[in-house]
Amino acid sequence: MFYLRVRDGRIVGVVPSRSHPISRGRLCLKGWRSYEFAQHPDRLKYPLIRTRQGLRRASWPEALDLVAEKLSEIKARYGPEAIAVFGSAKCTNEDNYVLVRFARAVIGTDHVDHCARLCHASTVAGLARAFGSGAMTNSIEEIEDTDLILITGSNTSEQHPVIASHMMRALRKGARLVVIDPRKVPMARIAHLYLSHRPGTDIAWINGMIYVIVSEGLHNRRFIEEHTEGFEEMWQVARQYPPERVERITGIPREKLVQAARWYATAPRAMIFYAMGITQHVTGTHNVFALANLAMVTGHIGRPGTGVNPLRGQNNVQGASDLAVVPRKLPGYQNPQDPEVRARFKAVWGVEPPAWPGLASTQVSDAILEGKVRAIYVMGENPVRSHPDVHHIEEAFRRLDFLVVHDIFPTETTEFAHVIFPATAWPEKNGTFTNTDRRVQRVRKAVDPPGEARDDWWIIQEVARRMGHDFGFTNEAEIFNEMASLMPIYRGISYERIEHQGIPWPCPSPEHPGTPYLHKDGHFNTPSGRGRFHPVEHVDPPELPDEEYPFYLTTGRVGVHWHTRTMTRRVHYLEREVPEAFVEISPQDAARLKVRTGDRVRITSRRGSVEARALVTDTVPPGVVFSTFHFGENPINLLTINALDPIALIPELKVSAVKLEKVAE
Ligand SMILES: Nc1nc2c(c(=O)[nH]1)N[C@H]1C(S)=C(S)[C@@H](COP(=O)(O)OP(=O)(O)OC[C@H]3O[C@@H](n4cnc5c(=O)[nH]c(N)nc54)[C@H](O)[C@@H]3O)O[C@H]1N2
Ligand SMILES: Nc1nc2c(c(=O)[nH]1)N[C@H]1C(S)=C(S)[C@@H](COP(=O)(O)OP(=O)(O)OC[C@H]3O[C@@H](n4cnc5c(=O)[nH]c(N)nc54)[C@H](O)[C@@H]3O)O[C@H]1N2
Ligand SMILES: [Mo]
Secondary structure, three states, X not given: OEEEEEEOOEEEEEEEOOOOOOOOOOOOHHHHHOHHHHXXXXXXXXXXXXEOOEEEEOOHHHXXXXXXXXXXXXXHHHOHHHEEEEOXXXXXXXXXXXXXXXXXHHHOOOOEEOHHHHOOHHHHHHHHHHHOOXXXXXXXHHHHHOOEEEEEOOOHHHHOHHHHHHHHHHHHOOOEEEEEOOOOOHHHHOOOEEEOOOOOOHHHHHHHHHHHHHHOOOOOHHHHHHHEEOHHHHHHHHOOOOHHHHHHHHOOOHHHHHHHHHHHHHOOOEEEEEOHHHHOOOOHHHHHHHHHHHHXXXXXXXXXXXXXXXXXXXOOHHHXXXXXXXXXXXXXXEXXXXXXXXXXXXXXXOOOOOOOXXXXXXXXXXXXXXXXXXXXXXXXXXXXXXXXXXXXXHHHHHOOOEEEEEEOOOOOOHHHOOEEEEEOOHHHOOEEEEOOOOEEEEEOOOOOOOOOOEOHHHHHHHHHHHOOOOOOOOOHHHHHHHHHHHOOOOOOOOOOOOOOOOEEOOOOOOOOOOOOOOOHHHOOOOOOOOEEOOOOOOOOOOOXXXXXXXXXXXXXXXXXXXXXXXXXXXXXXXXXXOOOOEEEEOHHHHHHHXXXXXXXXXEEEOOEEEEEEEEEOOOOOOOEEEEEOOOOOOOHHHOOOOOEOOOOOOEOOOOEEEEEEEOOO
16 A cells, blocks of 8 residues: 655655555565556547547547447347446456446446456356355465465565565465476475466376375364365366376476475465466366365364465456456355345335346357447457457457447557546545455545546436436545445445544444455355365366477566556666566576577467567476466457457467567567
């Protein structure tokens, strides 16, 4: 958390809050200067309408009228299921709540989704089934007092540097660090034990650890008996993963696997941390099940300093998920099929929310190409670069009858939009964000927005009013109160209570202090109150390297950039650090391909081709290359595969097969 220093209406600096329990006066690289993007001249300042000649400036009433008219027309002609709505993990809870009400009560569609689909959809699905709740089980404050930290599929020091600093504190107090990642990321370099595995083989090593733990009698029998169900079925599968077999599938030397298993099982307290390396696979939900199995086998859950802890992505992805910016849910993880829940929403919204199951954002492109979806309303996302298989999504977006986008900058997605609304950015907003450990906290307006930019919630409310629904909100506190009244997990939270410090949900009443860790003493939120084991088998990723495409491509991020770089490309010192698309290649492969750092290489998959500069490094093992999706002009997602996890509908962003060629300059 931090304060902004403002002089003459402009932000001139950042002061981190020392009293905040998580950040404690620390910020990541981007935190210090990222406000620069908000004052960049490229900001969208006026509503824009597309005409045959291109985009032209429009007045607010004109643009709002057009959107209301077009959406009403499409709804009348094709029904609400022809319209999809994408919310934003960059926007506040208040923005997202108004969007959810607009989608479900005004348009009447359940095709509502946001970037969590590409991110932690598998966490939410997996942990909800295993433990009854899809969030981090423990709090960041507990990290420093744990005895063992197991990190897998998370480049923590680059993507979650404030959390990494809590880990460093734990290490200084004597905790052990085990890192399991195909890439030797910075945390792997300081780990007590580092295991490098082939991308897409996580279930095998996790089952292998369970094999070692149970065969050596290191499991927690009492915890398993008293607090869980399904152990036997799970064990029947995990027992087929002895270390020799795991070594063949994953490439992890058996002694290292045994060592990791023993350390994890025998530590008095052990915490698991994971992120996209676990979730972004066609087996994403099964990967999460496997980690939940591992924690329950040892009883490392339900106490401080333990648990299964997905590191969340965007500043408000937890909040956007809580508010049901996802299909098949209502705010607060409530079931839209439940008549009692429906009645409560109807009492406030005036209409019942749709009961039919909507599409995930990753299914929308196909639905457009089949003529089922005709319009999309996007608030604060750049799907044309963040989704896999860019050719496919661009083809779909070109066919849309109508696309509305709110953003703060022109993006690859606004290029397809019929109407573009200029939104306020976070330094210009009031509201709340819910952070990765479920803490609902305030954000306050520090400066005025540029030009005629308006708050996201205001824009949606104005469209809704023109479609016959007056929400009547005059400020963010009113929105918060309505939303909290509908969500038992937020009910006890109010702006007054979080004036100085946030409160982690569940917080059911105004007297409740909030809940720093879930599943206390092994009481799970599942229907039976027990944690549920799930048997899971290793299966190969949908596309493996072969003769023609001999490399694994795994994709992700770097510390200085943010996603599709709409913001960080506009912060001078961040852009200077990494100004160009690059691809990490191992020294062995580089020697074979006669490529050196700085050479241009073409990366090609079955779906497309991009160029990038080679970066020769031992971060990647031979046979694996890594690149980021930060560079819209060299979109790595041209290469990735649009294959989905059947449960969570998250795409396989971490494994595709590619070939490399040196490009003559
Ligand atoms: N600087 C910066 N910070 C960010 C973001 C950003 O764009 N920039 N984005 C935020 C968001 S939305 C998110 S979701 C998080 C993401 O945070 P991370 O998940 O840490 O980020 P990724 O770069 O996607 O890296 C995933 C890790 O998975 C590893 N990996 C690849 N394949 C596999 C595999 O098959 N198995 C396993 N176990 N590991 C594998 C990679 O080597 C990498 O270390 O970061 C957040 N923080
Ligand atoms: N290959 C590959 N692809 C990936 C991933 C990967 O690891 N590999 N990771 C995936 C993950 S984890 C994620 S979370 C997604 C992210 O996918 P997206 O959310 O689509 O990507 P962003 O670039 O963060 O887009 C956010 C947009 O919101 C705008 N914006 C910022 N603040 C505001 C605001 O206050 N109001 C409005 N209206 N707009 C605002 C920004 O300018 C930007 O255009 O990408 C996914 N794509
Ligand atoms: Mo994410």
